[in-house]
Amino acid sequence: MKQRRIFLGVFFIIVLCAQAGAGEAEPAGKGERILAALVKTHPRLILTDRRLAEIKWLSTRDPLVTKSLEVVLSRADDYCKKPTLERKKVGVRMIGASARCLERMYTLGLAWRVTGKKKYAEKAREDLLAVCAFADWNPSHFLDTAIMSHAVGIGYDWFFGYFDAATREKIRLGLIRNGMTPGMEAYRKSRKAGWGWNHVRYNHNLVNNGGLVVGSLAIAETDPQYARTIIAEALESMPRALKTYEPDGAWGEGVGYWHFATRYVVYALAAMETALGTDFGLSDRPGLARTGLFPLYMTGTSGQFVNFSDIGERSRRRNIPSLFWLARRYREPVLAQAERATMRRLPGEPLDLIWYVPPGVEKPVRLSLDKLFRGPTEVAVFRSAWDDPDALFVSLKGGYNSQSHAHLDLGTFELDALGTRWARDLGKDSYSLPGYFGGAHGMPYRRRYKIYRIGSFSHNVITLNNRNQDVQAKSKFVTFRSGRDGPRAVLDLSEAYRPVASKALRGVAMLYDRRAVLVQDDLVLAKDCEVVWGMTTDARIRKERSVAFTKLISEKDKEMSVRILSPEGAVFTVESAEQKPPQNPNKGVKRLVIRLKAKAGPLRIAVLLSPHWPDGAVAGRCLLKDLSKW
Numbered sequence: 001m002k003q004r005r006i007f008l009g010v011f012f013i014i015v016l017c018a019q020a021g022a023g024e025a026e027p028a029g030k031g032e033r034i035l036a037a038l039v040k041t042h043p044r045l046i047l048t049d050r051r052l053a054e055i056k057w058l059s060t061r062d063p064l065v066t067k068s069l070e071v072v073l074s075r076a077d078d079y080c081k082k083p084t085l086e087r088k089k090v091g092v093r094m095i096g097a098s099a100r101c102l103e104r105m106y107t108l109g110l111a112w113r114v115t116g117k118k119k120y121a122e123k124a125r126e127d128l129l130a131v132c133a134f135a136d137w138n139p140s141h142f143l144d145t146a147i148m149s150h151a152v153g154i155g156y157d158w159f160f161g162y163f164d165a166a167t168r169e170k171i172r173l174g175l176i177r178n179g180m181t182p183g184m185e186a187y188r189k190s191r192k193a194g195w196g197w198n199h200v201r202y203n204h205n206l207v208n209n210g211g212l213v214v215g216s217l218a219i220a221e222t223d224p225q226y227a228r229t230i231i232a233e234a235l236e237s238m239p240r241a242l243k244t245y246e247p248d249g250a251w252g253e254g255v256g257y258w259h260f261a262t263r264y265v266v267y268a269l270a271a272m273e274t275a276l277g278t279d280f281g282l283s284d285r286p287g288l289a290r291t292g293l294f295p296l297y298m299t300g301t302s303g304q305f306v307n308f309s310d311i312g313e314r315s316r317r318r319n320i321p322s323l324f325w326l327a328r329r330y331r332e333p334v335l336a337q338a339e340r341a342t343m344r345r346l347p348g349e350p351l352d353l354i355w356y357v358p359p360g361v362e363k364p365v366r367l368s369l370d371k372l373f374r375g376p377t378e379v380a381v382f383r384s385a386w387d388d389p390d391a392l393f394v395s396l397k398g399g400y401n402s403q404s405h406a407h408l409d410l411g412t413f414e415l416d417a418l419g420t421r422w423a424r425d426l427g428k429d430s431y432s433l434p435g436y437f438g439g440a441h442g443m444p445y446r447r448r449y450k451i452y453r454i455g456s457f458s459h460n461v462i463t464l465n466n467r468n469q470d471v472q473a474k475s476k477f478v479t480f481r482s483g484r485d486g487p488r489a490v491l492d493l494s495e496a497y498r499p500v501a502s503k504a505l506r507g508v509a510m511l512y513d514r515r516a517v518l519v520q521d522d523l524v525l526a527k528d529c530e531v532v533w534g535m536t537t538d539a540r541i542r543k544e545r546s547v548a549f550t551k552l553i554s555e556k557d558k559e560m561s562v563r564i565l566s567p568e569g570a571v572f573t574v575e576s577a578e579q580k581p582p583q584n585p586n587k588g589v590k591r592l593v594i595r596l597k598a599k600a601g602p603l604r605i606a607v608l609l610s611p612h613w614p615d616g617a618v619a620g621r622c623l624l625k626d627l628s629k630w
Helices: 002-021 049-059 063-080 097-115 118-132 142-158 165-193 203-218 224-245 255-276 286-290 293-297 322-330 333-345 350-354
Strands: 371-373 379-383 393-397 413-417 420-423 462-464 474-481 488-492 501-511 516-525 529-537 540-543 549-553 559-566 572-576 590-598 601-611
Touching: 049 063, 049 097, 049 350, 063 097, 063 118, 063 333, 063 350, 097 118, 097 142, 097 350, 118 142, 118 165, 142 165, 142 203, 165 203, 165 224, 203 224, 203 255, 224 255, 224 286, 255 293, 255 322, 286 322, 293 333, 293 371, 322 333, 322 350, 379 501, 393 501, 462 501, 462 516, 516 529, 529 601, 540 572, 590 601
Parallel strands: none
Antiparallel strands: 371 379, 379 393, 393 413, 413 420, 420 529, 462 529, 474 488, 488 501, 501 516, 516 601, 529 590, 540 549, 549 559, 559 601, 572 590
16 A cells, blocks of 8 residues: 555655646546546445444444443434534634534534434534535635535535435535635645745645545546546645655644644545555555654643643643554554543544554553654753653743744743643734734745734843844754753754854753752844843742742742842832733733843853642752853
8 A cells, every 4th residue: 555655655746747847737547547447426424334334333342442432422413403504704714614614524424424404404404504505605715615515515424315306416516616726726826926825834725625625525426527527636735835844744833833733644544544545655654654653742741732832822732633543654652542532531533533543462552751743943952751640841932033923932832740830821812913924935924923922021031222133033942951950951042142142142041959949141233222021820920038039829839939040139020911902911910020221242141930838848959051052
């Protein structure tokens, strides 16, 4: 199978290159070979009848599958009582209809295929006919069109044997009119203009291609022209975005958009495998093979994600069914272990059942405590344990300030201990705020960075002379050390602070056998300036007698000591992170701040953060040395 996939992938790359060289306007690969191995019967997308039989068998033997199936069936019962889907549009987005339709098709579809109860198929019929009668699926915000194409494609395929010919025809024509035709037009316009969502390297590429691939394969035996063109286009454009996972599997838009993008990669690859027997080599990308570890390492010991980029506030780890698919495809049992652990807390995702990997005879896999992810966004993470919710955890973020959904936050850190997120990121604000997005070909609007949550002043970074970091700045890790002997990382942030600083390094280290964290900044200032060190927290802040020492107190009365080790004479102040509407008010959120009037030349700021552990141990001091010697 792998040899066949590689052969077909190479074949289509050769054809694509040949046609591009010949100056042809239409995409390559429209010949019969793309659909040569098409399974002509239904259902053929993602959940085959053979796999369905396996799920039924597992449901009688595996308690996780049993419980999850019960939850899916209960949710399907609830959907049967819900109103029919309606088209509601707010701003540029078709609010909710596409995502709700997708969730309903997978839930109702699995429930019907497992039980055979007509009520599930009838509710799916009602919703599919409703959405296929919409005037359009909002092609101006093409994510809506792609997600609805996916949803309708799954519904058409899975319920094919239940629907009568007239129903199938209405759904097929709706899918063509509102999904396939706008998709073909988008590819045509992109080729003419040399730019479009299929040229970008982030989520729109993968979600839009993935949704169209699934929709086109649903009707490929009756309307093959759509699948031929769409799959050929996807084979050409998806690698641009798949490269973003390289080299280590990180995703530049943050964990939330990692889930969104990766989900659609897996939908497309799984649909091609079940319908065509191949994904044409797309899954052979090395970054994709490693990316399953990204959400695992980006989950702090508090259960919250590392919150950089436009991710929801206090986002926590939930079901990620694509981890099962990645585990099976790349033989990574630790991914399956992690998703089974989530299912024990949160059962009930249909795709968790569809891609479920049962426990095997292999021994539990232990991940290293520390990890560096390189790429467009670079992140280093350290923890004191994987299996202790009270363990110490710290992250340090680098990368590129102007990539998709990025904030001006190079060098920001987030810290967990004692089950609490002490140093936090506020996450995204409302996408409806003026200037939140924009700019031709990804160039940022300046208004975007006046939004508090997006600019530098809300993040756990240094600012100089009350200025945001440079919008075009990039940063790389120059040091990364793992192991028991003081795990540490150092970022070169010089581009973010020029011309005010000629050099800027930030280091984060775990000390005292991973029981405390040192955050150290070594700068060379090009001129006198105001320097502000800031950390955002939800904790209560209690000043101690020394103004260079303070305590943070969590809602559960856990404590964290924070001490300034350098420069001598520096003091903490407490400021509010609250904002006026229409921005998010950030109610009750505070900033622990150091403000300095600094002279040109070298400057070091070092802060030690020490949880108050149950045994009473609290770190107080440590020897400081140049970050260049870390």
